[in-house]
Amino acid sequence: MEELYITSEITLNKTTDERVSPIPTNTEFFTYDQHVAKKVINFQLEGEPLDLSETNVILGFYFVNADCSFLLESADGSVAIEDAKQGKVSVMLPNYMYAYSGQVLVYVYVEFHNGQSLDYPVFSTQFQESWIDQKLDEMASFYVKRFEDLREAVKEVIDKSNEQLFQLQQKVEKIEDKVNETNQKIGELGKLKKMYSNSIDFGNYDYSGNANLLPKITAAHFTSGNGATVEDGPDGEIIFILDGSAQLTKFNTSMRLPALQNGKRYTISAEIMLHEGIEGDASNIRLTTNYLPGGQVMLATDRPTPTSTNSWQTIKGTQIATYATTLPQQWYVVLQDVTASSRIKGKISLRNIKVEEGSIATPYQPNLLVEPYQMSKISLNENLANKEQNFPISSRQYLVYSAEMIEPFIADQTYTLTLKGTKLGPQSFRVYTTGPNSTSNIGDMEIVEGVADTWRLAFTPSEVNLNGSVSPSTLQIYQFPQATMGQATIESLKIEKGDIATPNISEYKYFGEGLKDSSNPNDYSWDVTPEYINERISD
Structure with missing residues (x-):
């Protein structure tokens, strides 16, 4: 029989007019319309047909509800140029689009062989779930569970009418095909994204906001200072009992927190409760992140409303981290009454302390980069650092670390x-590859946000770096500059192939699989990794 098509046609005219929204085509395709949905596009430039003789037409399909996309091109034949002089192309919508229900935005581009290109208006179309797909699970379940009964029914049908049997077999085969096709699509989706973690106690947090760059803050972060005693309460609450003996200033400089990058904007936030019966002026209390030397304040919240008691209120503040002169050596948090003469008595509670990148305070969530999570979107890479090197390393020398990796560097391979570790504020950890006959400066390590005292560098050694070296697997780390060197320590070191870092641990306990690329761990289905099971069996 002659092939049939459901054709939707649109004319796109490239003008100098500004586009503010996609063009609605008011067309719908149903998920069961397979091999028949055809989209025809007529290209115009300033009202005249666009000559497509020496072009590559690219259509980008974006699925609004699923947040995913793909491209079709005339260069690979997935877009057909039907009339080049009249600017007419067509495309058969591929079958995998039919697993989707909702709005699709189509982005249109034309690339000319002379290097020029045109960006055409975006238009939209709609996919609706057909009746048979809505009932597919129910029909498939009935078919599987009642197969034996169906076979007996088929025998009866054979006795009554061979024609009826033929029609029934056709329907069964059609259902089987749909079941197999749907299962295949589900299987493909299930392989899309993975995540790894050492804990799956993610809690009922809103992970849609910015990542938390602080570890869990507890009473242990406020053991020094004056004016109060501190203890941990339920559900992450930190309770301050103010005794009125001195100005409230509570901190602990030994609890080293992640560093903030110079020149970036951050926001600090927390929830605070002033308990009923508090005595004194509590209107000048604030939470800050400070650094040594000097106890410099970098981020500070606004102050609570003193008349609001026995209820949680959010305090927050935003600032660009700037420390061009006095460079930080370690970071910590402070709860302080900024009025030196103030003496407050009573109880104050604090919870959900967060530092995040940007100028907006988003809902609290735990820091997934640190214990117990140490989360990553890829499995662990092998550590290529020298296995015989003992840590920690403590040195006041210019050369802090020098050791052979377990294999030589490979030119053009990213590591x-x-x-x-720790170092003095003015110093940098500077990395060199290879040995004494051919040392090459690879670069200075940069701080890692969200993890305390951690530094990272991605680099790609070239043939020039490696030529002439008597030791092409040696990696050296100096504290730079030499003139101001001081005490430096290295607690651990990991060298791995690729441009994505993974935690320096021996195994992951859990892995998760999800349908979309998400940073929300609750979007994944979690299971125990085979490596962790094997390790427990060996133990």
Whole structure:
């Protein structure tokens, strides 16, 4: 029989007019309309047909509800140019589009062989779930569970009418095909995204906001200072009992927190409760992140409303981190009454302390980069660092670390180096490859947000770096500059292939699989990794 098509045609005219929204085509395709949905596009430039003789036409399909996309091109034949002089093309919508229900935005581009290109107006179309797909699970379940009964029914049908049997077999085969096709699509979707973690106790948090760059803050972060005693309460609450003996200033400089990058904007936020019966002026209390030397304040919240008691209120503040002169050596948090003469008595509670990148305070969530999670979107890479090197390393020398990797460097292979350690504020951890006859400066390591005292560098050694070296697998780390060197430590070191760092741990306990590329761990289905099971069996 002659092939049939459901054709939707649109004319796109490229003008100098500004586009503010996609062009609605008011067309719908149903998920069961397979091999028949055809989209025809007529290209015009300033009202005249566009000559497509020496062009590549690209159509980008974006699925609004699923947040995914793909491209079709005339260069690979998936877009057919039907009339080049009249600017007419057509495209058969591929079958995998029919697993989707909702709005599709189509982005249209034309690339000319002379290097020029045109960006055409975006238009939209709609996919609706057909009746048979809505009932597919129910029909398939009935078919599987009642197969034996169906076989007996088929025998009866054979006795009554061979024609009826033929029609029934056709229907069954059609259902089987749909079941197999749907299962295949589900299987493909299930392989899309993975995530790894050492804990799956993610809690009922809103992970749609910015990542938390602080570990869990507890009473242990406020053991020094004056004016109060501190203890942990339920559900992450930190309770301050103010005794009125001195100005409230509570901190602990030994609890080292992640560093903030110079020149970036951050926001600090927390929830605070002033309990009923508090005595004194509590209107000048604030939470800050400070750094040594000097106890410099970098981020500070606004102050609570003193008349609001026995209820949680949010305090927050935003600032660009700037420390061009006095460079930080370590970070910590402070709860302080900024009025030196103030003496407050009573109880104050604090919870959900967060530092995040940007100028907006988003809902609290735990820091997934640190214990117990140490989360990553890829499985662990092998650590290529020298296995015989003992850590920690403590040195006041210019050369802090020098050791052979377990294999030589490969030219044009990207490596990621992650170091956990400390140094003086003005110093940098500077990395060199190869040995004494051919040392090459690879670069200075940069701080890692969200992890305390951690530095990282991704680099790609070239043939020039490696030529002439008597030791092409040596990696060296200096504290730079030499003139101001001081005490430096390296607690751990990981060298791995690729440009994505993974934690310096021996195994992951859990892996998750999800349908979309998400940073929300609750979007994944979690299971125990085979490596963790094998390790427990060996133990």
